[in-house]
Amino acid sequence: MLLSLSIKNYALIESLEIDFSNQFSVITGETGAGKSILLGALGLVLGNRADLTSLKDKEQKCVIEAEFLLSNYNLQPFFEANDLDYEDKTIIRREILPLGKSRAFVNDSPVNLQELQKLGGFLLDIHSQNQTRELTEEAYQLEILDAVASNLDTITKYQTILARFKTKQRELKKITSEKEALEKEHEYHSFLLTELLNANLIDGEQEVLEEELEQLSNVEFIKENFERILAIANEEQVGVLVNLKEIKLALQKNSPFAASYTTLNERLNSSLLELEDIFEECNQNNENILVNPERLEFVNTKLQAIYNLQKKHQVDSIAQLLIIQNELDNKVMKVDDLEFSIKKIQAELQEVTKQIDELATTISKNRINAVPKLVDKIKYILAQLGMAEANFEFDIKNTVNYFPNGKDEASLLFSANKGTDLGLLKKVASGGEMSRIMLAIKAILANYSKLPTIIFDEIDTGVSGEIAIKMGEIMKEMSKTMQVFAITHLPQIAAKGNLHYKVVKRSQGETTISELLLLTPEERIQQIAEMLSGKDVSESALQHAKALLN
Structure with missing residues (x-):
């Protein structure tokens, strides 16, 4: 106000x-x-x-x-x-x-x-x-109907559900687009993942295999050296161990004569034990080293596969390849996860659609039921305004579209005279007719909503x-x-x-x-009298003014 x-x-x-x-x-x-x-x-x-x-x-x-x-x-x-x-x-x-x-x-x-x-x-x-244009607009025509049909609360609920409906639609569109984008690369990602999985990669394996390859590639040379070491150590007359044992025996004989001799004997004894252990390990290695062409080929093949994968993915370690393998696994699995999410959102959207359709149906039925009441009210008022032959019809069509106020499209049809075909209000009504129609509608709406x-x-x-x-x-x-x-x-x-x-x-x-x-009351009489007869106010104009005011 x-x-x-x-x-x-x-x-x-x-x-x-x-x-x-x-x-x-x-x-x-x-x-x-x-x-x-x-x-x-x-x-x-x-x-x-x-x-x-x-x-x-x-x-x-x-x-x-x-x-x-x-x-x-x-x-x-x-x-x-x-x-x-x-x-x-x-x-x-x-x-x-x-x-x-x-x-x-x-x-x-x-x-x-x-x-x-x-x-x-x-x-x-x-x-x-000149400002009756809104009366020709579909949204305003539906607004009039909704006021008479007491649809406002239902439309508020509808709009709340519509907001959820649109949110779910956006979610579905986004996740579907994401899935489609992933699916375009899904086959390639699956191929890369399979390739990495088939390689049976183990972190730190590359260094072990490279060392084994060196051994297998030089097995004869390594065995030859081990055998030479063992021969030198165990030669009956001049072997390292034979001579050291002789030295040990001599030092042992001198030990009683001085503490330093005893220390030398103990040091030599320790060295002899360490050398015996070394030569024993050399002996074991010598026995364990075998010419194994099959193993050599296996190690060589696996290393080559590792090198090829590193080159393809532009990395230099198995650890990095395993990271890529995990990423590819996530991408491949995400397609399945997205499919699950899509089905979940589709189910939610279906439920929301059911709710919004029920509300839209209620809104539409209320509008259709309100049409006769509204038309009668408009015709009653227009008859008093000199348009007794005016006729109206609301053409309401249900659509598949979700509008802010329901799923209906509406047209207000009008004819001013008996026997005249109904036509769209905005095309057949004159300015004066539109003004009276708008006055009638505003008068009706004043009883239904706070204008x-x-x-x-x-x-x-x-x-x-x-x-x-x-x-x-x-x-x-x-x-x-x-x-x-x-x-x-x-x-x-x-x-x-x-x-x-x-x-x-x-x-x-x-x-x-x-x-x-x-x-003031007196000034009103004078003003209305002037509106009746002009500046030169007659007594009859004054009386007429008083009569109108009474």
């Missing part, structure tokens, strides 16, 4: 501060007096683009402030989402600086125009004969007499559940207002200024 409006230095308005009530307010004034200026100022509050030419004094900034009561609109989530301080009484301020820069604030917090436009959409609806403050801007163009009276009565009835303004040239509508404001234009020095005045 719009509580107050303050305008400074805007167009013909030097300074204006005015409060509003929640009742039906009418605004009148001569053509050019400044009613459009008032709407322009409110448009800036709603986030319209600023224009430097709108400054009255080009040296001073323009400031427009509008105070709204938000308690009935459940806008706390919007304020939280946009990091704004929520107040039941919220002030929106728009400034246009002399250099052309524009700034906007909500409760003194800076906001951009996009945020301001979204917030303004919840608060104020300026409706003129923002609405300003009807001369939608009564081309209307007079009893129809104008009925228009005024409809607007006044709407004001019981919402705040309604009507900018009008018709005395019949002006007389229905609970409050009457007049836009006046007057000269002040060298400039012209516009003002918005709240009329």
Whole structure:
């Protein structure tokens, strides 16, 4: 609800501060007096683009402030989402600086125009004969039906499930793409993995095999040297061991004569034991070394396989090959894992689809059931507005698509006269007809949902007499559940207002200024009389004005 409006230095308005009530307010004034200026100022509050030419004094900034009561609109989530301080009484301020820069604030917090436009959409609806385009839009037509069909809670549940549905779809698409990418290389990865597995790689094996290859390749030479060592050690007359034993015996005989001799004997004894052990090990190695062409070929083949794998994978150790083998194993196994994940997500998606389809079916049935009720209500109001022969039909088609509000597509068909074929509303309805239809729909919606403050801007163009009276009565009835303004040239509508404001234009020095005045009861009679007969008000016009007000 719009509580107050303050305008400074805007167009013909030097300074204006005015409060509003929640009742039906009418605004009148001569053509050019400044009613459009008032709407322009409110448009800036709603986030319209600023224009430097709108400054009255080009040296001073323009400031427009509008105070709204938000308690009935459940806008706390919007304020939280946009990091704004929520107040039941919220002030929106728009400034246009002399250099052309524009700034906007909500409760003194800076906001951009996009945020301001979204917030303004919840608060104020300026409706003129030229602004009925939304009525021709499918989304708005379904919104009307949903209000009458009490679909709003069901649509909220549907949207929650729809968000899950889309999340699962994205997950499925991502994981399927990943699987397809892996499958393209799956065969090659499997080949590489099999090749590595067949090699039976063991960390540290390469060094052992290389040493064994050296031994097997030089077995005869090694055996020849071992045999020579053993021959030298065990020669009966001049063998190393024979001579050392003789030396040991001699040292042993000298041991009793000096401690140093005993030490020499012990050292030689230790050396002799070590040499005997060495020669014994040489003997064992000599016996164990055999010419083995088959083993030589095996070792050589395996080493060559290792070298080939290292070259292929551009590494230089078995440890690195085993890392690659593990990575390939993970890639090959991941395809199977992804297949399992895909089946799991598909099952979840199937369940979510079932839930969302059930909700969409409920929404669609409710809409179809609401059509006769809505059409009857629109026709009833339009009959009072001089369109007794008007006919409507909602063409609702269920689709396989998931829209934000269900799975339906809808078209509103209309004919203004009996015997005329129904056609798409946007193609067959005139501007005046669209205005009356919109008024009828707004009047109906006022009983089903909390609408923002609405300003009807001369939608009564081309209307007079009893129809104008009925228009005024409809607007006044709407004001019981919402705040309604009507900018009008018709005395019949002006007389229905609970409050009457007049836009006046007057000269002040060298400039012209516009003002918005709240009329007293006596001033209202005079104003309505002037609307009936012109500036020269007759007694009959005054009586007619009083009659309209009564």
